[in-house]
Amino acid sequence: MAVTLRDVAKRAGVSRSAVSRTFTEGASVSAKTRAKVEKAAIELGYSPNALASSLTTGRTKLIGLVSNNFHNPLFLEVFDLFTRGLQDRGLRPLLVNLSNETDPANSVRMLRQYSVDGVIVASSTLPPSFAEAFKEAGVPVVHSFGRFSTSPNVHVVGIDNVACGRMAAEALIARGYTRVAFLGGPETATSTQDRALGFFAALREHPEIEASMSYASTYSFDAGRVEMTKLLMADPAEAYFCGDDVLSIGALSAIEEAGLRCPEDIGIIGLNDMDMARWQNIDLTTIRQPIAEIIGASIDLVVATIERPDRHPETRLFPCRVIERGTLRPVP
Amino acid sequence: MAVTLRDVAKRAGVSRSAVSRTFTEGASVSAKTRAKVEKAAIELGYSPNALASSLTTGRTKLIGLVSNNFHNPLFLEVFDLFTRGLQDRGLRPLLVNLSNETDPANSVRMLRQYSVDGVIVASSTLPPSFAEAFKEAGVPVVHSFGRFSTSPNVHVVGIDNVACGRMAAEALIARGYTRVAFLGGPETATSTQDRALGFFAALREHPEIEASMSYASTYSFDAGRVEMTKLLMADPAEAYFCGDDVLSIGALSAIEEAGLRCPEDIGIIGLNDMDMARWQNIDLTTIRQPIAEIIGASIDLVVATIERPDRHPETRLFPCRVIERGTLRPVP
DNA sequence: GAACGTTTTGCAACCGGTTGCAAATTTGCC
DNA sequence: GGCAAATTTGCAACCGGTTGCAAAACGTTC
Numbered sequence: 061m062a063v064t065l066r067d068v069a070k071r072a073g074v075s076r077s078a079v080s081r082t083f084t085e086g087a088s089v090s091a092k093t094r095a096k097v098e099k100a101a102i103e104l105g106y107s108p109n110a111l112a113s114s115l116t117t118g119r120t121k122l123i124g125l126v127s128n129n130f131h132n133p134l135f136l137e138v139f140d141l142f143t144r145g146l147q148d149r150g151l152r153p154l155l156v157n158l159s160n161e162t163d164p165a166n167s168v169r170m171l172r173q174y175s176v177d178g179v180i181v182a183s184s185t186l187p188p189s190f191a192e193a194f195k196e197a198g199v200p201v202v203h204s205f206g207r208f209s210t211s212p213n214v215h216v217v218g219i220d221n222v223a224c225g226r227m228a229a230e231a232l233i234a235r236g237y238t239r240v241a242f243l244g245g246p247e248t249a250t251s252t253q254d255r256a257l258g259f260f261a262a263l264r265e266h267p268e269i270e271a272s273m274s275y276a277s278t279y280s281f282d283a284g285r286v287e288m289t290k291l292l293m294a295d296p297a298e299a300y301f302c303g304d305d306v307l308s309i310g311a312l313s314a315i316e317e318a319g320l321r322c323p324e325d326i327g328i329i330g331l332n333d334m335d336m337a338r339w340q341n342i343d344l345t346t347i348r349q350p351i352a353e354i355i356g357a358s359i360d361l362v363v364a365t366i367e368r369p370d371r372h373p374e375t376r377l378f379p380c381r382v383i384e385r386g387t388l389r390p391v392p
Numbered sequence: 393m394a395v396t397l398r399d400v401a402k403r404a405g406v407s408r409s410a411v412s413r414t415f416t417e418g419a420s421v422s423a424k425t426r427a428k429v430e431k432a433a434i435e436l437g438y439s440p441n442a443l444a445s446s447l448t449t450g451r452t453k454l455i456g457l458v459s460n461n462f463h464n465p466l467f468l469e470v471f472d473l474f475t476r477g478l479q480d481r482g483l484r485p486l487l488v489n490l491s492n493e494t495d496p497a498n499s500v501r502m503l504r505q506y507s508v509d510g511v512i513v514a515s516s517t518l519p520p521s522f523a524e525a526f527k528e529a530g531v532p533v534v535h536s537f538g539r540f541s542t543s544p545n546v547h548v549v550g551i552d553n554v555a556c557g558r559m560a561a562e563a564l565i566a567r568g569y570t571r572v573a574f575l576g577g578p579e580t581a582t583s584t585q586d587r588a589l590g591f592f593a594a595l596r597e598h599p600e601i602e603a604s605m606s607y608a609s610t611y612s613f614d615a616g617r618v619e620m621t622k623l624l625m626a627d628p629a630e631a632y633f634c635g636d637d638v639l640s641i642g643a644l645s646a647i648e649e650a651g652l653r654c655p656e657d658i659g660i661i662g663l664n665d666m667d668m669a670r671w672q673n674i675d676l677t678t679i680r681q682p683i684a685e686i687i688g689a690s691i692d693l694v695v696a697t698i699e700r701p702d703r704h705p706e707t708r709l710f711p712c713r714v715i716e717r718g719t720l721r722p723v724p
Numbered sequence: 725g726a727a728c729g730t731t732t733t734g735c736a737a738c739c740g741g742t743t744g745c746a747a748a749t750t751t752g753c754c
Numbered sequence: 755g756g757c758a759a760a761t762t763t764g765c766a767a768c769c770g771g772t773t774g775c776a777a778a779a780c781g782t783t784c
Contacts, residue, residue, distance in 0.1 A: 064740055090750090110505040111741090115443070131667075133468060153486070157471075173439055285672065
């Protein structure tokens with residue numbers, strides 16, 4: 061069925077090497093044989109077997125794309141950008157859905173079996189050790205949306221979540237809120253931990269402001285709604301920094317359901333600026349995370365690491381900024 | 393760096409064949425050598441190279457997952473289910489993002505280079521010819537969410553869009569609307585064409601009901617909002633069947649923006665029942681498309697076709713049903 | 725212990741490519 | 755046309771596995 065190198069060689073009347081060389085960049089072939097080979101290849105509908113060649117070259121152009129975020133609409137944008145970015149560089153994404161798994165062993169084994177050239181871990185909830193497991197197995201790896209560290213063991217690309225927490229606090233303070241709160245994602249998510257850190261650090265400089273904190277069980281609409289409903293029954297704060305946009309939207313829904321209005325009764329600021337945040341019926345004030353830049357840098361970094369595996373681990377952080385929309389009252 | 397069959401064989405003091413056989417299901421190895429080999433394999437951290445073995449076995453366990461829907465939140469659910477479903481069967485998804493490409497030639501070539509065992513085309517907008525190109529290239533293929541045909545050339549799994557259009561019309565009629573309309577997706581999408589067909593077929597049996605139609609430029613929030621805004625400026629219908637949920641949400645936003653209420657002033661019924669449709673601040677009445685079943689069947693079918701490539705093309709359709717929520721007035 | 729049937733084993737060829745090397749061809753120059 | 759240098763070519767070995775086949779080892783039975 062499949063047409064191979066040998067078939068083309070026979071038809072073109074040349075050796076197999078000649079055929080191989082016409083399909084390898086920068087190999088030594090005369091114009092004449094190249095023409096013969098190309099003609100035969102087209103006639104037979106030949107295209108080289110990438111996996112067979114990987115055996116000798118050691119490169120598959122396969123990149124493992126590992127994620128556990130298949131319920132946050134932001135990640136559709138993330139997958140879109142990753143797949144397009146990889147394709148543009150001639151690389152192929154092998155997608156791994158972690159679901160509830162947190163042990164890297166299986167993923168490492170599987171991706172090594174497929175000899176991926178590199179791995180991108182795209183998750184803001186997995187611990188650094190997850191990506192490190194790939195490094196230990198000798199697989200070039202980049203942790204996208206991962207936890208910032210000054211002395212990282214693996215490449216990390218993302219944002220400074222501590223700074224974002226601080227930025228959120230300052231945005232609330234600037235708008236004159238005096239009773240604020242952080243409604244975080246899951247307590248175990250590194251992103252939530254860091255955002256809380258920054259949020260409360262900023263507030264420590266403003267002792268006059270009352271602050272509290274609670275956790276949603278996941279980064280999801282339902283969890284945000286449930287948690288906010290609970291908060292509304294007690295004595296809610298004037299404004300909330302929500303762990304991310306989808307959590308914010310859940311909270312907004314709870315507020316509306318309770319017959320309250322946003323921002324008149326309660327303010328909300330999210331984080332991510334996912335596509336949906338600008339939908340007019342949501343119109344969420346949020347902190348933009350520059351995902352296109354993060355993803356571009358992640359791909360660049362994994363490619364660079366494939367070329368020089370001993371490259372020193374690096375952290376690349378991108379600045380975030382507040383996107384002013386309709387869920388916080390304006391700065392006075 | 394990488395540890396190979398030969399290393400394990402040497403350490404275990406057996407032939408390479410013996411090692412290969414201990415890792416192949418149902419091969420003939422004595423308990424004694426198996427134990428020796430496994431011990432050596434663990435000590436060296438060996439796991440077999442899936443791509444090398446694919447050379448002789450002809451199976452890579454790689455499945456091409458091709459889609460052009462990276463902006464519709466429904467497809468995050470779709471990718472989640474596909475990746476999990478494939479993983480559960482020991483298969484690996486190689487993701488292809490079509491973006492604006494409609495010519496299958498590139499995808500076919502690329503996926504053949506990677507010797508995928510099969511391909512799943514997940515799209516409700518691509519024409520049947522797209523999936524057929526894979527079949528012609530000898531690659532087992534299933535078109536998920538594809539156009540229903542009584543004499544298909546390739547396997548199709550999805551819903552009967554004509555029947556859904558009819559169901560939508562009947563739902564509106566049953567609720568006493570007398571001026572209705574279809575706000576479709578892009579005119580070229582097969583799903584929109586078929587839904588329109590069914591919608592107007594049902595209305596032909598009710599000549600007393602006024603009906604009209606328009607197209608949104610894409611299946612997206614913005615397109616739905618823009619189109620509905622335009623419609624509201626003229627003389628809008630009492631109720632709209634929108635091409636899908638995300639279009640519906642855009643339309644809802646436009647309605648709200650115009651100071652109108654739903655369902656009091658205008659009714660909306662969507663299609664898909666994506667996760668977001670049940671969010672309380674959206675609460676969209678819609679027609680549920682059973683995506684988990686569709687995806688499960690698609691995987692089963694591609695696996696079956698890999699085993700018997702000459703399998704006769706088949707259409708598997710799953711029934712849809714109306715999910716009653718808050719954007720249509722109740723049945724009297 | 726011999727004869728026989730079963731398992732298990734290793735050899736060697738193969739899957740579809742790549743690549744170092746030496747031989748063959750071409751090119752440039754006088 | 756002759757010669758040296760440069761380019762192109764094919765051979766053969768290899769990448770990391772699998773597998774048909776014949777030989778070797780094993781287990782039974784008498």
